[in-house]
Amino acid sequence: MGKDTTKLALLKTGARFLKEKGYNHTGIQEVLQATGVPKGSFYYYFKSKEDFGLEIVKHDACEHNQVLDKYLKDETLSPLTRLRQYFAAKCEEFASLQCREGCLLGNLGQELADQNERFRLRLEEIFAAWRDRYIDCLQQAQAVGEISPDLDVRILADFCLNSWEGALQQMKVTKSPVPLQTFMSVMFDVVLKP
Amino acid sequence: MGKDTTKLALLKTGARFLKEKGYNHTGIQEVLQATGVPKGSFYYYFKSKEDFGLEIVKHDACEHNQVLDKYLKDETLSPLTRLRQYFAAKCEEFASLQCREGCLLGNLGQELADQNERFRLRLEEIFAAWRDRYIDCLQQAQAVGEISPDLDVRILADFCLNSWEGALQQMKVTKSPVPLQTFMSVMFDVVLKP
DNA sequence: ATTTTATATTAGACCAGTCGTCTATAAAAA
């Protein structure tokens, strides 16, 4: 197995464990064992557990950004429809996972924001990038008259992201897709109603 | 120190640590040390770390319910004003804590929902009780015409709670009160606008 | 082709920290 292959495998397994158990409760050993990589090898591939986690975060963010762009930049649909489709797709995805895990980055944010400044800063950056994509889309929606011109799209984008993260949190706690459905209906039928 | 005094002190310190570091990353020992109680005493008062955490949760929920009721049942104000005042007060509280920690129960929910069913069930119950209080208040707001009769107050209450939790999560990540302000302005000027 | 050098990879020790148990002791109440 080449170096990159092994490293990528570790990142993938790590992401799974981080989503399921959080950072503090995930052990290096179990990740190694699950990947089939011997214990001693970890520090050949990564400088520390912290760096490992940080790389996982970066990796996950990249992947997600692609999904986001796939939806929000699809010019065959109207801006607001694109946003709705994106969240609808996410709803299905999370529901199909039995409402567990939720958003890796949201989870890590809540777990580590007060504990590790490197994580906090990286996550802040990533969320800001998501927010920017929402803003872009909402601005276009406003331009074509899909949402009221009186609304401040920056605030709206902010609110949208925050509320979505909150819905995911409650989805986990209630083990039910209802919070996501609630998000969809209020966000699109009340907040962003045409 | 009487039994209740010591036990209460442990619960109080425990709550502080749980808020700051989460469940998995908080050690019994540090709680004991910070409270000035020897190790041997812990297992006299609590059966296990899990039970300790569960009691902290219950305790915190009780306290919070009282605050909630203080605001939402204050009949000198209109229903919607009561709700707004409640969240405004919470905003100030969190901001004055340098935007750290956030909501203990929300944090624990995200950390433990997939890991410990006892915690999840207890938290689910508590959140449901909060939701019921919101529903009550929103129903009254609807009765006096403060919000549109077309809105489903159950869904609205749900959304309100979820979005608030999301705002708290992002407050932590960004170390800024902006997410809370965003919540206030969108929730009360757009979603619940008279 | 064989030896030397450099790089890639791993094994296992290490120590600090975890929760929970245990026995012994002190304080208070009956």
Next chain:
DNA sequence: TTTTTATAGACGACTGGTCTAATATAAAAT
């Protein structure tokens, strides 16, 4: 005095992340 309540902290068994020393593989040089 006897019994209950509470304190005291050592101890065990285990897991955590990390590091050094050793091995395996590849590249270069003789």
